[in-house]
Amino acid sequence: MKKYIKNIVVCLVCFLFIILLNFALPRLISGDPVAYLTGMDEGSMSVEQYEFYRNALHIDENAFVQFGYYLKDIFAGRLGYSFRKQASVAELIGTRIGATLQISFAAVVISCALALVWGLTSGSKKGLLDKVSTPVNVLVGTFPTFLIGMILIIVFSFDFKIFPYSGLNSPDAEGGAAYFFDRIYHLILPVVTLIAVMLPSRFLLMRNTVRTAMGERYVLFARQRGLNMHRIRYSYLLKNVAPPFATMVGMSVGASIGGSVIVENLFSINGMGTLLTDAVYALDYPLLQGVLFVSAAIAMVSIVLTDIICIIIDPKARSEGVK
Amino acid sequence: MNKKRLTALIIGCAIIAFFVLMAAFPSIFTHYGAKEMFDSWQSPSAVHMLGTNDMGYDIFTELVYGAGQTLLISVSSGLIAMLLGTVIGMLAAMNNLVGHIFNGIINVFMLLPKLVCLIVVAAFLGRSQIATILLIAAFGWVGTARAVRARTLKIANSVFIENCVIQGYSKLHIAMRHVLPNLYDVLFSRLVSCVSGCVMMESSLSFLGIGDLYNPTWGTMINFAFRRGAFIRRAYNWLLVPAVAISLLVLAFYLIGLAVKKREA
Numbered sequence: 001m002k003k004y005i006k007n008i009v010v011c012l013v014c015f016l017f018i019i020l021l022n023f024a025l026p027r028l029i030s031g032d033p034v035a036y037l038t039g040m041d042e043g044s045m046s047v048e049q050y051e052f053y054r055n056a057l058h059i060d061e062n063a064f065v066q067f068g069y070y071l072k073d074i075f076a077g078r079l080g081y082s083f084r085k086q087a088s089v090a091e092l093i094g095t096r097i098g099a100t101l102q103i104s105f106a107a108v109v110i111s112c113a114l115a116l117v118w119g120l121t122s123g124s125k126k127g128l129l130d131k132v133s134t135p136v137n138v139l140v141g142t143f144p145t146f147l148i149g150m151i152l153i154i155v156f157s158f159d160f161k162i163f164p165y166s167g168l169n170s171p172d173a174e175g176g177a178a179y180f181f182d183r184i185y186h187l188i189l190p191v192v193t194l195i196a197v198m199l200p201s202r203f204l205l206m207r208n209t210v211r212t213a214m215g216e217r218y219v220l221f222a223r224q225r226g227l228n229m230h231r232i233r234y235s236y237l238l239k240n241v242a243p244p245f246a247t248m249v250g251m252s253v254g255a256s257i258g259g260s261v262i263v264e265n266l267f268s269i270n271g272m273g274t275l276l277t278d279a280v281y282a283l284d285y286p287l288l289q290g291v292l293f294v295s296a297a298i299a300m301v302s303i304v305l306t307d308i309i310c311i312i313i314d315p316k317a318r319s320e321g322v323k
Numbered sequence: 324m325n326k327k328r329l330t331a332l333i334i335g336c337a338i339i340a341f342f343v344l345m346a347a348f349p350s351i352f353t354h355y356g357a358k359e360m361f362d363s364w365q366s367p368s369a370v371h372m373l374g375t376n377d378m379g380y381d382i383f384t385e386l387v388y389g390a391g392q393t394l395l396i397s398v399s400s401g402l403i404a405m406l407l408g409t410v411i412g413m414l415a416a417m418n419n420l421v422g423h424i425f426n427g428i429i430n431v432f433m434l435l436p437k438l439v440c441l442i443v444v445a446a447f448l449g450r451s452q453i454a455t456i457l458l459i460a461a462f463g464w465v466g467t468a469r470a471v472r473a474r475t476l477k478i479a480n481s482v483f484i485e486n487c488v489i490q491g492y493s494k495l496h497i498a499m500r501h502v503l504p505n506l507y508d509v510l511f512s513r514l515v516s517c518v519s520g521c522v523m524m525e526s527s528l529s530f531l532g533i534g535d536l537y538n539p540t541w542g543t544m545i546n547f548a549f550r551r552g553a554f555i556r557r558a559y560n561w562l563l564v565p566a567v568a569i570s571l572l573v574l575a576f577y578l579i580g581l582a583v584k585k586r587e588a
Contacts, residue, residue: 146566
């Protein structure tokens with residue numbers, strides 16, 4: 001119990017760190033904070049404009065008052081205003097976040113489920129499967145995201161022409177079930193790329209956890225009673241590797257959003273990742289901060305959620321709480 | 324050391340030695356200059372081993388010169404990250420307020436969405452090479468710090484450290500003279516994985532076009548290839564070869580790590 005509570009506190013501190021980083025970056029770095037916060041350079045602004053922004057951003061107040069305004073902006077749900085795109089950052093992210101979530105959540109769910117089943121099977125039995133799958137995963141683990149994505153595009157989109165190589169929908173797709181299946185069809189390659197990137201490290205982690213658990217006495221006891229391997233795997237080992245597995249899933253969400261940035265760029269998908277890289281090229285600083293804030297928020301929420309799930313499913317944690 | 328691990332070590336070292344040779348003496352491998360122009364979009368031939376790109380640069384030459392930049396950025400950021408990780412890890416092992424604070428910092432950095440943070444901070448800091456190196460180091464030290472902390476805690480409980488305390492040595496003296504030398508195996512195996520992690524981070528960043536574009540690394544080459552239509556023209560030589568080079572480099576570090584880690588066990 002204590003461990004998970006500690007984790008949740010660390011999460012909150014982490015979130016605070018992101019907010020502080022967002023607040024401090026444009027103000028501490030040499031250069032005019034007005035230029036950073038509006039994303040325009042001093043030369044292209046008239047004096048009136050400059051004064052207007054300076055007032056609007058409360059640059060002349062002291063740091064604490066500024067921080068207060070910044071927090072107010074966050075809690076009002078605006079996350080700042082992108083002067084480049086003439087829209088509030090929350091609106092811009094809101095229109096794009098759906099694509100990112102579809103890719104990254106699908107990848108997290110599938111890759112973690114695969115890692116669990118594969119890790120349980122390969123870790124609990126020494127044999128050919130384990131001998132083959134560990135080196136294969138190590139090898140795939142050394143491939144950068146874009147290499148996997150490019151190979152998939154070349155093979156499946158260009159050579160065999162099975163899957164589309166860009167976008168999330170065909171231009172003419174609309175309405176109902178057809179639209180839904182078109183979306184699934186477009187999602188397959190990006191999601192498979194992300195799965196291939198995330199699976200190796202997660203598989204190895206699960207396999208090693210299971211391998212360690214295999215040495216425990218409850219496994220020996222179960223085997224002596226003549227239970228078959230399947231039963232031992234899914235009713236004995238699974239319960240004991242569930243907490244580390246849940247933690248792994250929670251941590252994966254943040255990583256998948258990072259991976260999704262590259263995948264979205266590779267497949268030209270209009271998600272939060274491409275919004276981020278566009279903002280880098282356009283030097284749209286408020287938008288950059290907004291994306292960092294939202295992705296950190298998603299990562300933290302998922303970690304806190306899995307910690308709560310851990311408290312619920314882990315009997316050890318529960319009884320400790322009762323004492 | 325058995326044969327398998329020795330082979331892993333030799334293969335890993337050979338790959339890295341090859342890339343280091345490329346970085347140090349590019350003129351052995353190619354007799355073209357880095358910015359020498361030929362006809363554009365040639366496919367691989369005897370004259371141009373990997374063909375030429377849209378500007379007419381020889382791709383193999385670019386690859387050779389990119390090796391230096393890739394290694395420079397990833398090795399130097401890896402070393403800085405190691406230094407940071409060792410110091411923070413040892414500080415975090417202390418059983419007082421400072422220790423708790425540093426342990427908290429380690430936990431916070433564990434949870435940060437690394438790539439998004441890197442991209443945003445890089446956008447603020449600009450495109451210089453030094454900024455990229457420092458940034459990657461700033462996000463790459465966490466694993467090392469955790470490993471160093473765990474080992475330091477273990478060493479701190481051992482008898483010879485107790486003896487040192489009884490002898491009245493200062494904490495700094497114990498840390499530098501007695502704990503640090505005993506960390507060598509952790510440090511060596513972490514160095515390998517730390518540098519390969521930095522290679523990955525660097526290539527992801529430069530693939531997204533963030534970083535110093537005047538000194539192209541392998542990631543930057545792929546970024547250029549991707550943006551300038553190598554896909555449409557089926558110039559896979561330009562797209563895939565740098566990416567394969569990156570994974571070879573990472574694999575080489577992994578193999579060395581494997582040989583080193585197994586020996587301690």
